[in-house]
Amino acid sequence: MGELNAFREEARAWVRENAPKSLWGTSGSGPFEGYWGGSKCEETNPDLLRWRDVGIDKQWTAPSWPLEYGGGGLTREQEDIIHIEMKAIGVPRPVAGQGLAMFGPVLLRYGNDEQRARHLPAIVRGEVRWCQGYSEPNAGSDLANLQLKAERDGEEYVLNGQKVWTSHANLSDWIYCLTRTDASAPKKQIGISVIMADLGTPGITVRRIDLISGYSPFCETFFDNVRVPATNLIGKENEGWTIAKAILGHERSSIGRSIANQPGSAQRDVVERARKHLGVGEGPLPDPLLRDEIAQLGMLEEAFHLTLARIQQSAATGTPGPEGSITKIVGSELKQKRFELGMKVAGIQGLGWEGPGFDEDDLQYTRDWLRSRASTIEGGSSEIQKNIVSKRVLGLPEAKK
Amino acid sequence: MSGHRAPVLLLNDEQLMLAKTAHEFVRERAPAARIRTFRDSNDPTGFSRQLWSEMAELGWLGLQIPEDYDGLGLGFFDLCVVLEQSGRELMPEPFISTLLLGTQALILGGTDAQRSEWLTGVATGEKILALGYEEAGAAHSAVEPSTVARPQGDAFDLDGEKIQVLDAHVADAIIVSAATSGPAAETIRSSLFLVNPKQPGVTITRQHRIDGLNAAIVRLEGVRVERTAIVGELDGGGGLLERVLQRAAVGSAAQMLGASEQAFEDTIAYIKEREQFGVPIGSFQALQHRAVSVFTEIALTRSVVLAAARAIDDSPDEVPRLAALANAMASETCLHAAKEGIQMHGGIGVTDEHDMGFYMKRAHAAYMTFGKPSRHRQRWAELHGY
Numbered sequence: 001m002g003e004l005n006a007f008r009e010e011a012r013a014w015v016r017e018n019a020p021k022s023l024w025g026t027s028g029s030g031p032f033e034g035y036w037g038g039s040k041c042e043e044t045n046p047d048l049l050r051w052r053d054v055g056i057d058k059q060w061t062a063p064s065w066p067l068e069y070g071g072g073g074l075t076r077e078q079e080d081i082i083h084i085e086m087k088a089i090g091v092p093r094p095v096a097g098q099g100l101a102m103f104g105p106v107l108l109r110y111g112n113d114e115q116r117a118r119h120l121p122a123i124v125r126g127e128v129r130w131c132q133g134y135s136e137p138n139a140g141s142d143l144a145n146l147q148l149k150a151e152r153d154g155e156e157y158v159l160n161g162q163k164v165w166t167s168h169a170n171l172s173d174w175i176y177c178l179t180r181t182d183a184s185a186p187k188k189q190i191g192i193s194v195i196m197a198d199l200g201t202p203g204i205t206v207r208r209i210d211l212i213s214g215y216s217p218f219c220e221t222f223f224d225n226v227r228v229p230a231t232n233l234i235g236k237e238n239e240g241w242t243i244a245k246a247i248l249g250h251e252r253s254s255i256g257r258s259i260a261n262q263p264g265s266a267q268r269d270v271v272e273r274a275r276k277h278l279g280v281g282e283g284p285l286p287d288p289l290l291r292d293e294i295a296q297l298g299m300l301e302e303a304f305h306l307t308l309a310r311i312q313q314s315a316a317t318g319t320p321g322p323e324g325s326i327t328k329i330v331g332s333e334l335k336q337k338r339f340e341l342g343m344k345v346a347g348i349q350g351l352g353w354e355g356p357g358f359d360e361d362d363l364q365y366t367r368d369w370l371r372s373r374a375s376t377i378e379g380g381s382s383e384i385q386k387n388i389v390s391k392r393v394l395g396l397p398e399a400k401k
Numbered sequence: 402m403s404g405h406r407a408p409v410l411l412l413n414d415e416q417l418m419l420a421k422t423a424h425e426f427v428r429e430r431a432p433a434a435r436i437r438t439f440r441d442s443n444d445p446t447g448f449s450r451q452l453w454s455e456m457a458e459l460g461w462l463g464l465q466i467p468e469d470y471d472g473l474g475l476g477f478f479d480l481c482v483v484l485e486q487s488g489r490e491l492m493p494e495p496f497i498s499t500l501l502l503g504t505q506a507l508i509l510g511g512t513d514a515q516r517s518e519w520l521t522g523v524a525t526g527e528k529i530l531a532l533g534y535e536e537a538g539a540a541h542s543a544v545e546p547s548t549v550a551r552p553q554g555d556a557f558d559l560d561g562e563k564i565q566v567l568d569a570h571v572a573d574a575i576i577v578s579a580a581t582s583g584p585a586a587e588t589i590r591s592s593l594f595l596v597n598p599k600q601p602g603v604t605i606t607r608q609h610r611i612d613g614l615n616a617a618i619v620r621l622e623g624v625r626v627e628r629t630a631i632v633g634e635l636d637g638g639g640g641l642l643e644r645v646l647q648r649a650a651v652g653s654a655a656q657m658l659g660a661s662e663q664a665f666e667d668t669i670a671y672i673k674e675r676e677q678f679g680v681p682i683g684s685f686q687a688l689q690h691r692a693v694s695v696f697t698e699i700a701l702t703r704s705v706v707l708a709a710a711r712a713i714d715d716s717p718d719e720v721p722r723l724a725a726l727a728n729a730m731a732s733e734t735c736l737h738a739a740k741e742g743i744q745m746h747g748g749i750g751v752t753d754e755h756d757m758g759f760y761m762k763r764a765h766a767a768y769m770t771f772g773k774p775s776r777h778r779q780r781w782a783e784l785h786g787y
Contacts, residue, residue: 267785271785271786271787274787283786283787284782285782291782291787292775292778292779292782294782295779295781295782295785296778298781298782298785299705299729299730299778299781300701303701303702303704303705305407306407306410306701306704306705306707306708307700307701307703307704309408309704310407310411310704310707313409313410313411314411326693326696326697329693329697330697330701386690386694387686389693389696390689390690390692393696394696395669395673396669396673396683396688396692397684399680399685399686400684
């Protein structure tokens with residue numbers, strides 16, 4: 001404990017000394033907020049770039065990755081401490097995004113030395129941006145039904161098919177995909193392989209998708225006779241489903257966690273909006289039913305944060321409880337409740353799409369509310385999560401098919 | 402957790418051991434079916450003094466009582482570990498009356514003399530305490546009682562009626578709240594008094610409730626008490642009672658957490674076994690998703706109950722907020738778990754023969770005690786400035 005406390009002091013001092021003042025208070029410091037990098041990145045904020053550079057020099061963009069790849073060689077606890085210290089002053093992580101949060105851990109666990117040596121340092125430095133190719137038009141909740149074909153041809157794989165919900169594919173350099181390498185396997189979970197592709201490879205087309213909220217980072221990615229080296233296979237051929245499940249588990253807990261960035265913020269935010277739109281200052285809000293609804297939200301929010309803390313504490317003792325599986329369910333519902341209530345208090349001022357008569361905050365809030373409808377769908381719908389908890393945690397029997 | 406680090410929400414090794422031992426003891430010695438037995442046999446006590454003594458010997462009744470009074474001097478958190486387990490089988494033993502209400506009042510406000518007179522006996526299981534604060538009437542507020550204490554020299558005469566006083570029928574001492582501010586006062590100020598139930602002017606009438614907890618009406622007619630019978634400050638009873646009730650709200654939440662867990666586990670076991678249409682009904686998604694909802698609520702409730710219990714020991718400023726949160730959430734969760742328990746058990750669930758009904762009755766009773774969730778949410782909103 002003493003050592004960790006000493007490290008906490010060190011991390012706090014370093015973060016406060018090095019994070020540019022203009023970035024303080026600008027971020028929830030989540031794994032997907034901040035500088036994403038990559039060759040198509042057009043970031044010009046000099047402070048953000050400076051923060052990236054000092055993070056890379058310190059080897060704290062991926063604190064728990066091995067030193068040889070540019071990581072910090074630290075423990076997970078130390079990494080958490082660094083991120084907590086960044087969060088404490090509201091600065092983003094020096095480098096963020098899919099590569100660090102999702103793909104890197106996959107490569108560390110399932111990749112070979114050559115793959116790690118080639119790809120990890122570029123992720124650590126924010127030079128290469130990654131996206132993931134998971135869902136397909138006919139493989140959403142039933143992900144194992146995926147059809148993107150990867151046929152072995154000599155020292156190459158030939159990819160044909162389509163991925164959807166490939167976030168930021170238009171701004172990324174590389175994609176890692178779940179592909180079908182054996183269509184005749186007896187079970188659809190068998191015959192899946194994880195393959196990486198350079199998005200610059202001929203035959204790949206990316207098209208952006210707008211959501212009900214308007215602009216979104218989501219894309220569709222099409223593969224038309226795309227040839228990639230066979231060495232782009234991660235792990236063993238036809239055994240990619242295990243990797244896929246590990247990534248999904250990771251994604252779900254990180255979605256839950258990302259919602260948890262600022263304890264108490266959902267309640268504060270709704271109260272502020274209520275004051276603004278009802279035209280009332282300090283003191284009790286005039287509508288007792290509204291107060292009750294906000295209190296329900298605030299209580300759920302606090303319970304959620306305490307539960308995340310409890311999960312984290314029990315994980316630290318090496319015995320993670322089954323509660324981790326509910327993080328995504330509760331976190332996404334909390335997010336929706338918050339925006340629903342925030343829209344309710346705004347009345348007709350929340351109806352603006354763009355243009356005159358609506359202030360920027362309200363316009364953005366309305367977009368965020370619309371966007372929040374996706375939170376119980378993306379990364380595995382709440383219904384799929386409930387199936388998982390039901391089977392794996394409660395041990396309830398599977399339905400007869 | 403607004404702004405600072407989360408409290409420790411894990412049990413240490415001793416507490417884990419305590420939870421395990423208590424769980425086994427409760428399961429083997431105190432099944433919920435006892436509620437039915439006590440009710441049907443018109444048992445005059447309504448709980449087992451034998452079990453109560455055994456728990457005293459195990460050290461559970463004195464967990465939080467200071468060592469000076471033969472307790473173990475541990476925290477409220479430790480007490481909650483046992484309370485949670487007692488809740489699993491809806492134990493009707495006097496946990497709330499004696500360990501939560503009476504003992505907390507004495508710990509928070511009692512004089513040395515009062516503590517040494519009563520707390521040792523509580524730790525050994527020999528003394529039962531009660532606290533009367535509920536009165537009839539819709540407008541009744543716990544901190545502004547209609548019961549009055551009229552000064553008579555250095556003593557007081559108590560007049561009034563307290564209702565549903567838990568375990569008053571067997572209590573060795575009853576603490577009651579009474580107005581001491583006089584009839585002309587603009588705001589009612591009250592004080593807490595220790596009353597000997599055997600004293601002239603005290604009439605105790607047993608009440609029978611749906612949930613198997615034992616209660617009584619305590620009628621006070623010209624009951625003379627000395628000034629030394631005041632617990633806490635003269636006229637300071639309102640604030641003291643509020644703090645006692647906050648602690649009781651947290652302890653009760655721990656019991657509700659245990660009851661929720663047991664009702665849920667029994668229900669899951671049942672839907673795995675019960676077959677209809679040739680398959681276990683637990684294979685139906687309509688039931689699975691509802692079961693996961695209850696599971697989720699219980700997980701959230703566990704976090705808030707532990708946080709509130711921890712706050713009582715470590716961060717007193719957080720107690721009003723977290724007590725409101727814990728009691729509100731545990732109330733909703735427990736009632737939901739019990740109602741779903743009945744529904745998923747189907748017809749057998751609504752029979753008196755099955756225990757699930759007792760879980761719903763207790764859940765409802767606990768929901769209504771120490772503040773309804775809507776009241777706690779109102780308080781929560783006030784504490785957060787809206």
